[in-house]
Amino acid sequence: MNTETGKNILYVVATPIGNLQDITLRALEVLKQVDLIAAEDTRVTGNLLKHFGIAAKLISVREHNEQAGALKIIDALRAGHPVALVTDAGTPAVSDPGARVVAAVRAAGLTVIPIPGANAAVAALSAAGFNTPHFLFYGFLPAKGGERRTALQSLLALPYTLVFYEAPHRVADTVADLATVFGGEREIVFARELTKTFEEIHTCLLSEAAAWVAADANRERGEYVLIVSAATEQEKSAVEIQRVLEVLLSELPVKQAAKLAAQITGEKKNQLYDLALKLRGNS
Template sequence: MSGSLYVVSTPIGNLDDITRRALAVLGEVSWIAAEDTRHSQNLLGHVGVSTRLISYHDHNEAQRTPELVSRLREGDSGALISDAGTPLVSDPGFRLVRACQDAGVPVVPVPGASALLAALAVAGQPSDRFQFEGFLPAKGAARERALERLAGSDATTLIYEAPHRVLSLLEALAPKVTAERELTLCRELTKRFETVRRGPVPEILEWVRGDKDQQRGELVLVLSPAVRGEVLDERDRALARALLEELPLSRAARVLAAHTGLKRQALYTYLEAINS
């Protein structure tokens, strides 16, 4: 009989958020595969678990996966954790879970903390339908395409972003959405300096630009859905920028409304935002 792989969620900040079931599993398995063993050792030490840690991260995932599957097939049970939160959410582990399933090894979820769901719960944005973009590409055409996709999405969108890139992300996003489009910035959730603030994208941009503290720590951004019928595609956004170079705002909005069939006032607000 093979062992089982337990996919165990761990706290995203507050260590008291670990579940009783997670504690029991981590204490009973033969080994724990962890992204950063030094970081995870701090957690295990805090909760009194002495199970052996095995390094498992992006750079050794392909090499380590067959070894761990072999251990499981021989009867060991193991756990997979990430540095914080739920494994596989923008973290390594997909290969191991898939390999275990292919080998007939049971994969058992042990749910718990998740920065993604914690942010969605407190964002004040529609939550009946949402999508997760993870970390956007850092630069170039791929990043631009991702931003265009966000601007046109009619579902609430959650994004992870590195603190040193959050300001540039907001600066790039603001011209692509209407001025009323909202964004909730969730920073350092469950930690000492936890911050949650919701507002129009330009307002959040100015707040982050003026407060360096908001450019630190772990960040989740929650963007409200685009309003159906008020979304410009990439070609029409290029036309909008060209019109602004030649015409006053009100005239540009009237021409764009005639071209697209969208409401002039909504287009005026959009043009005002990208012209500021």
């Protein structure tokens, strides 16, 4: 054991998201030195280790057995065996299994050390060209359309660049929902198959996004990072106006609610009356 790794330590190791040469020197050293590697899919990690000539004992720790896997890892650590935790690609516990293991190991009073490296969200942001000071990493949206649109509605007024992961078979539906909820004027960056042979990065308006996906059948293949520009001041204002009107409508008739909302927000009463009718009709 060299000075890089030590006993009773869980190393959370980021692995490449596509191009194997993106692995860090420190990650390779840790993977060589640990006694046990807990992998999301032992076949995938086995191929990575074989590429770099690393022989190691592997156990499977994935979403469906993570709690039981955590107990095995704790037992190994208490027996003095350093362990590395990896997923199929990228950083464990970031839209991937691993958080339960890390929480359990720390709760057991044992040491967790991150070994940073590849991350699809950060890689995509670096190539997006959005000059905003803040971003919100959401990860995967709900798979069902209604739940997905509800989730997006909660993000509508946020002044942050929004970062999502999406599976290829859902990307067309997700793009349609993004345009429905956010409107067509925001920009979206598609980052597909990052660091791989068929990497593709494309920027367009949300109004153009569905057509871009549909233009090539290959665009419904491969993993995506979707980056959407932040809400404008006008969008944030519209959301707040609707919120005020909804509160008033819960207690008052349409006409009174519209009048008070106009006084509170400074918006035109006729426009608020029309919006109130629409909201009342949808309730």
